[in-house]
Structure formats: C-alpha cells, structure tokens
Amino acid sequence: MAEVLFEYVRNGSYVKVTAIEPETKIEASVVVPANLPQEQMQIQALNKLRYILQKKAEE
Numbered sequence: 001m002a003e004v005l006f007e008y009v010r011n012g013s014y015v016k017v018t019a020i021e022p023e024t025k026i027e028a029s030v031v032v033p034a035n036l037p038q039e040q041m042q043i044q045a046l047n048k049l050r051y052i053l054q055k056k057a058e059e
Contacts, residue, residue: 001050002023003021003022003023004021004046004049006020006042006045013033013035014033014034016030017042017045019045020049021049026052026056028045028048028049029045
C-alpha cells in the first residue's frame with residue numbers, strides 16, 4: 001500500500017472520512033466527530049482500510 005487518498009465530507013458535527021487505496025480501488029469509510037484532529041481521522045480510516053485489505057487477502 002504505497003499510496004492512500006482521503007476524502008472528507010462534513011455533515012454537521014460529524015465528518016465522513018473515506019480512505020481509498022488507488023491500486024485496488026478499495027475504500028473504507030468511518031464517521032468521526034468533526035472536532036477530532038485530522039491526523040486522528042486519517043488513522044481511524046486507515047485502520048479500517050487495512051482491516052478490509054487483510055480480509056480480502058485471506059479470501
């Protein structure tokens with residue numbers, strides 16, 4: 001996983017953060033509080049993306 005793209009969509013007091021792995025086009029989204037630091041938002045989305053990629057590799 002050389003590159004990960006992040007997309008942020010704010011909805012009131014929450015932000016939907018999507019982490020996208022461009023090579024496989026797999027993405028993972030999390031909804032976090034808007035007052036969370038951006039780095040923490042990315043970490044949560046990245047952890048979910050890694051989990052999904054691991055599950056796909058086990059199939």
